[in-house]
Amino acid sequence: MGEVRVRLKKSLSGASGLLKLDVAFNLPAGSFTILGGPSGAGKTSILRMIAGLLKPENGEIYVGEQCWYDSKKGIYLKAQKRLQGFVFQDYALFPQMTIAQNLEFAASASQNRAKLQERISQILEMMDLTSLLNRKASSLSGGQQQRVALARAIIRKPPLLLLDEPFAALDPEMRKKMQEYLLKLHREFKLTTLMVSHDQGESINLADTIMMLSEGKIVNQGSPEEVFAHSNLSGKFRFTGEVLSIQASDVVFVVSILVGKNMVKVIVDKNEIDQLSPGDHVMLVSKAFNPIIKKIS
Amino acid sequence: MIDWQPIFLTLKLAGITSLFLLIIGIPLAYWMAYTRNRIKPVLEALIAMPLVLPPTVLGFYLLVLFSKDSPIGQWLDEYLELSLIFSFEGLVLASMIYSLPFMVQPLMAGFSSVPNRIREAARVLGKSSLATLIRVLLPMIRPSIITATILSFAHTMGEFGVVLMIGGSISGETKVASIAIYEQVEKPDYPAAHSYSLILISIAFAILFLVYYINGRKSYNRWEKLG
Amino acid sequence: MNRLKGNIHSIETKDQLSLVKVEVKESILSTIIVNRPEELDYLRKGNEVYVLFKETEVVLGLPELTGISLQNRLLCKVIDLEKGALLCRVNLNHPSGQLVSIVTRRAVEELDIQAGSQIMAFIKTNEMMLSE
Known part of the structure; x- marks a missing residue:
């Protein structure tokens, strides 16, 4: 081969x-x-x-x-x-x-x-x-x-x-x-x-x-990731990851997502939760206005 | 008591004709169904000619072609010691031409009904055209093969004009049932003509019934749902 | 994600930023994005776009509320409420479509929001995204 x-x-x-x-x-x-x-x-x-x-x-x-x-x-x-x-x-x-x-x-x-x-x-x-x-x-x-x-x-x-x-x-x-x-x-x-x-x-x-x-x-x-990240969404803050778990919490859901080597958590409304299941590849999008930057050194 | 020989001769002629037609019909129909050659419509028209021409036209030209006065007739006589006029061999050849569309057309329809994908699937698996024909296509079009053979058989049984022109009425050689009926009517011996006619009607009905019965059970389009 | 359909009403650009106004039924929403019109091919006046914003970014206020910087206001009717221990999910109906607001349960009780009430939904300009 x-x-x-x-x-x-x-x-x-x-x-x-x-x-x-x-x-x-x-x-x-x-x-x-x-x-x-x-x-x-x-x-x-x-x-x-x-x-x-x-x-x-x-x-x-x-x-x-x-x-x-x-x-x-x-x-x-x-x-x-x-x-x-x-x-x-x-x-x-x-x-x-x-x-x-x-x-x-x-x-x-x-x-x-x-x-x-x-x-x-x-x-x-x-x-x-x-x-x-x-x-x-x-x-x-x-x-x-x-x-x-x-x-x-x-x-x-x-x-x-x-x-x-x-x-x-x-x-x-x-x-x-x-x-x-x-x-x-x-x-x-x-x-x-x-x-x-x-x-x-x-x-x-x-x-x-x-x-x-x-x-x-x-x-x-x-x-x-490279091909589909060129989406037409205007959000500037984008990562792809894999859904690890979904937990109902009060009236919302907490979705744990593995991005690279880090796990992040995102609050998701129940309207969208039907389409998600553990193992799915997803894109995380946010606006450029939201993230806060903190210097590490 | 009627003379059964014309009936047996008819069945023998129809049987041999159908067998030979099947042997040449399968490769011919296979080629015709899948070729993109420009002469295809010419061949299709030629094969369908016996459907529209009076059988006497075909018989007449075969008679001219195979008589001892024509170069072909002379050659056949000299080298193969074969006379195709007023002989059983001549009847077989004439019947094959006469019944060709009844063999080739159902077979072509059968081959065409097999989705292209099936042949492509065999090709990408490394199978030769011959292996594909024998192992895949022929089993798939079995109802068409049965239909074509039976229709050729039945159609040969019913021929008259061609036989009359090039076969004549030699007892045991070329005197088939249709000729025998004609002779009995000429005599006139109506009871004998009735006997032959009723036997032919029975056989024809039995054969056609068989075709529709088989095709009713195993429809051609059995493969369609496979796309 | 809340999703309302509208048409681009106007675009103002300054350096890297564009303020895009989108006309939905009975309201004009504005969103600020880090894009110039030449970078996003659907950013043209009159184009049909979707305005997207998260349920948790929808602020609720009484219809008569004045003196507030929030530009995006949608006068809605409350369809129903799902009360949790801490949060409350409020289903809203606006002429341009349905939306959801997730606010604290306490806020809902203080404002006395009930099914059938009229309520103003506010969304910050920088929380809105656009999509084709």
Whole structure:
């Protein structure tokens, strides 16, 4: 496994006229990157070009030492030749096969059978799919199908996992669950992951890097904190942190938040408390008028 | 007691024709369903021609083409010792052309109903087109395959004009049920014509019933909810 | 966070600071922010914006109260009260929307605030934030 290097150019005709896609980025080995931005910005096209489902005009794609595409050298690997995991928004399971057959079909012919069975059972267990093994794919709920699709995508041990808005069709509760499954897989197998997502909360929960795409160009890139702190709120005093606990106190709530290494407490009205739960990433905002400065030395 | 041979010959012709059509129909329909080649509409039109032309037109040109006076007919006769006029082999070939749309169109519809994502999913998993066709697509379009085969079979059973033109009425070789009925009416032997006709009606009904019964149970669009 | 929708009525800028007046229904609210109009693209006269302020920053006073520096005044009707041991949460209705004030229980009792009373809500200019 190694770093993934991508440089792609292509003119696409979209709903709002011609889109000139021109991006260059690196994905460090084992990183989790989210590609965000408005629809029609070219996010899915980038993913499809990396997967070999859409041909770029020029550029290069290197996965570690392996070259998938290099227009200068005239190299273009077909999708079939790229060892990758790809998860579609609409699952795309093979409906006439059972879950077990879907996973076995996905395995490559060169995989050792005994080890493969071991890997399949490990992944099935992690994804809580063992009980569904003999069910037909078409009989499962959306969330279950997407769990199978995730499992299927990583059976071959790909160095790169690509996800195209995988949870967009699911309800918020299921989406949160799926994020946990995905994180679990990512921690276990340390796959370099690139995911297209519209959802800011999803991005903050999953990604270590966010790339914002607009009209075919990367316009903003950084950690979730860096990217989303550029909010349009006029408040000047801003930190990001993680909610540790929420305690009802009299008619208000005291929310403890970890900012960097310090814990701070904020009074919050009950109208806003429903949206918060421990573990959430939040931004703390105040006006420049409020803080008091005290010299330390 | 009627002569059963024309009935058996009809079933044999329909069976062999459907089998051969299935073998060439699957790759043809697969290619046609997914190609972006500009000649696709030309091929589509050609395949659909037997639906609109009188069968006698097709029979007439096949007769001209395969007669011993034409270069093709001569070549076939000299090198393969094959005569395609007034022979069972000729009937099979003519029936295949005649029933081609009944095989290809349902298969194409079946292939087209499979979401693109499914084929892409197989590609990103490293599966070849052939493996995808055999393991994924054909099982998915099984209702279409059954429909196409049965319709080709039924349609071949009902042909008359083409057979009359290039097959004639050689007992045990080209005299199929539809020709036998025609001859009985000409004689005239109405009871015999009735017998053949009723047998054909029964078989045709049974076959068509089977198609609708199977498709009623396993709808094509079973996959639609998978997007 | 209280959140009222309005339109920018005027902007006065001096050095780093801007005094932005926002017209909400039946009142004009002013807020002072550390931004120049060229730094925040929605800071244009007539633009629709939200005025945000914390529940704990809303001061309550009797409608006839005069001689006070607070510029932002919203004449509200009390919908209901939730009394705690120390604090009291007062739900208010203003033509431009609902808001909440959290004040001490004692203050509520001294002013004799009850459901249905008319009350003036005051917010300090520097406690108000703007958002698109």
